[in-house]
Amino acid sequence: DTGVSQDPRHKITKRGQNVTFRCDPISEHNRLYWYRQTLGQGPEFLTYFQNEAQLEKSRLLSDRFSAERPKGSFSTLEIQRTEQGDSAMYLCASSIAGGIHEQYFGPGTRLTVT
Amino acid sequence: AQSVTQPDIHITVSEGASLELRCNYSYGATPYLFWYVQSPGQGLQLLLKYFSGDTLVQGIKGFEAEFKRSQSSFNLRKPSVHWSDAAEYFCAGLDDKIIFGKGTRLHILP
Numbered sequence: 280d281t282g283v284s285q286d287p288r289h290k291i292t293k294r295g296q297n298v299t300f301r302c303d304p305i306s307e308h309n310r311l312y313w314y315r316q317t318l319g320q321g322p323e324f325l326t327y328f329q330n331e332a333q334l335e336k337s338r339l340l341s342d343r344f345s346a347e348r349p350k351g352s353f354s355t356l357e358i359q360r361t362e363q364g365d366s367a368m369y370l371c372a373s374s375i376a377g378g379i380h381e382q383y384f385g386p387g388t389r390l391t392v393t
Numbered sequence: 394a395q396s397v398t399q400p401d402i403h404i405t406v407s408e409g410a411s412l413e414l415r416c417n418y419s420y421g422a423t424p425y426l427f428w429y430v431q432s433p434g435q436g437l438q439l440l441l442k443y444f445s446g447d448t449l450v451q452g453i454k455g456f457e458a459e460f461k462r463s464q465s466s467f468n469l470r471k472p473s474v475h476w477s478d479a480a481e482y483f484c485a486g487l488d489d490k491i492i493f494g495k496g497t498r499l500h501i502l503p
Contacts, residue, residue, distance in 0.1 A: 283436070312491075319402075321483050321493030322437070335490070370436060381427070382491065384436035 283385035291391045299357045300388045304373030314370040399494035407502045414469040416484030424486035426467045432480045
């Protein structure tokens with residue numbers, strides 16, 4: 280399967296712990312996006328990369344959140360000092376840069392902070 | 394502010410009946426518009442997209458959507474639903490970034 284993959288699919292952590300999620304985009308896609316989806320809501324944009332450059336970050340992305348894409352391939356999203364309000368589904372998507380191209384989504388990582 | 398509104402949180406239809414899911418957008422100019430479907434435990438799958446041209450757009454799984462500029466709408470339709478269509482449907486608009494509606498959960502009665 281050459282779709283977008285995310286790991287882990289589920290993560291349960293205690294408040295105050297750090298967590299890291301990984302996203303592997305479709306190999307020829309140079310744009311990578313992170314979204315957060317809470318219950319009853321649509322996905323909300325967090326940040327996106329073009330190759331290894333992080334081009335935009337949402338105001339939703341507090342200083343406890345950091346995302347990287349060091350070699351322009353996979354990306355990681357780290358949340359430090361997790362809070363219960365961080366409980367959500369974290370979705371990754373990828374697309375081709377240039378013009379308007381549809382985004383292909385991964386299955387998501389469901390985070391539960393207890 | 395840019396927004397996408399899906400007025401119906403839940404919709405229930407009988408299997409074999411027709412379906413219309415509503416979507417309204419608020420943008421300064423016509424955005425690019427999408428419909429995605431999300432099944433439980435799955436990521437979002439693109440059903441169809443509208444960039445320009447013909448205002449009736451055909452998608453996968455027998456879905457279509459019609460762009461109506463005068464009503465700022467992009468409603469999703471299917472002539473006959475199947476039980477496997479039960480899922481959550483998201484309308485989205487793309488200008489400088491993609492904005493999703495809150496979704497409509499579709500329930501199918503046997």
